[in-house]
Amino acid sequence: EVQLVESGGGLIPPGGSLRLSCAASGFTVSGSYMAWVRQAPGKGLEWVSIIYAGGSTYYADSVKGRFTIFRDTSKNTVSLQMDSLIAEDTAVYYCARENGWLFDYWGQGTLVTVSS
Amino acid sequence: QSALTQPASVSGSPGQSITISCTGTSNDIGYYNYVSWYQQYPGKGPKLLILDRTDRPSGVFNRFSGSKSGNTASLTISGLQAEDAANYFCSSYTRTNTWVFGGGTTVTVL
Numbered sequence: 274e275v276q277l278v279e280s281g282g283g284l285i286p287p288g289g290s291l292r293l294s295c296a297a298s299g300f301t302v303s304g305s306y307m308a309w310v311r312q313a314p315g316k317g318l319e320w321v322s323i324i325y326a327g328g329s330t331y332y333a334d335s336v337k338g339r340f341t342i343f344r345d346t347s348k349n350t351v352s353l354q355m356d357s358l359i360a361e362d363t364a365v366y367y368c369a370r371e372n373g374w375l376f377d378y379w380g381q382g383t384l385v386t387v388s389s
Numbered sequence: 390q391s392a393l394t395q396p397a398s399v400s401g402s403p404g405q406s407i408t409i410s411c412t413g414t415s416n417d418i419g420y421y422n423y424v425s426w427y428q429q430y431p432g433k434g435p436k437l438l439i440l441d442r443t444d445r446p447s448g449v450f451n452r453f454s455g456s457k458s459g460n461t462a463s464l465t466i467s468g469l470q471a472e473d474a475a476n477y478f479c480s481s482y483t484r485t486n487t488w489v490f491g492g493g494t495t496v497t498v499l
Contacts, residue, residue, distance in 0.1 A: 320480075333487060374488075
């Protein structure tokens with residue numbers, strides 16, 4: 274059974290850093306395309322970043338230069354390093370598996386709150 | 390990349406059919422046939438409902454169907470049931486190798 278479990282969210286002051294992790298089971302992240310999608314409180318979904326099986330990475334303009342996506346194949350995890358956080362980054366962050374230009378499995382999400 | 394446009398809410402009585410629209414541009418919905426729809430209950434992660442405009446993953450009821458015309462995609466729920474009360478999001482792959490989502494539509498079953 275495919276499962277994705279996010280962790281690492283919390284309350285962080287503006288300008289701070291946070292690392293989110295996504296533990297995958299039922300498949301290998303090394304052979305998959307893995308993404309992060311976020312949802313601000315009461316808002317719609319926003320695609321954040323993706324890492325392809327070959328290692329290429331892409332980012333939304335809103336986070337480019339501040340966020341870094343990477344994976345640990347030994348632990349079968351995908352992580353999102355978030356630096357220079359701003360209030361607008363406050364959201365629930367979901368890990369999702371991309372499969373044919375869509376997202377077929379999602380985690381339950383982890384909440385990141387950027388506030389002083 | 391601007392978000393896709395969806396109505397904020399749609400409602401219907403049990404057994405009725407409702408349609409949710411999702412309007413994009415020639416750089417996303419109008420360019421690719423890579424539209425997908427997701428269902429989300431409060432406090433839960435999204436669930437894939439429709440892929441490639443019209444196909445359903447295994448386990449998704451055939452009451453849900455998708456279509457696309459030009460820059461607009463649509464999700465139709467036939468024979469509305471109480472458990473269909475949820476939030477629905479559309480998504481499209483874009484020409485800039487990114488994804489864009491809609492703002493979400495809350496479905497209310499009267």
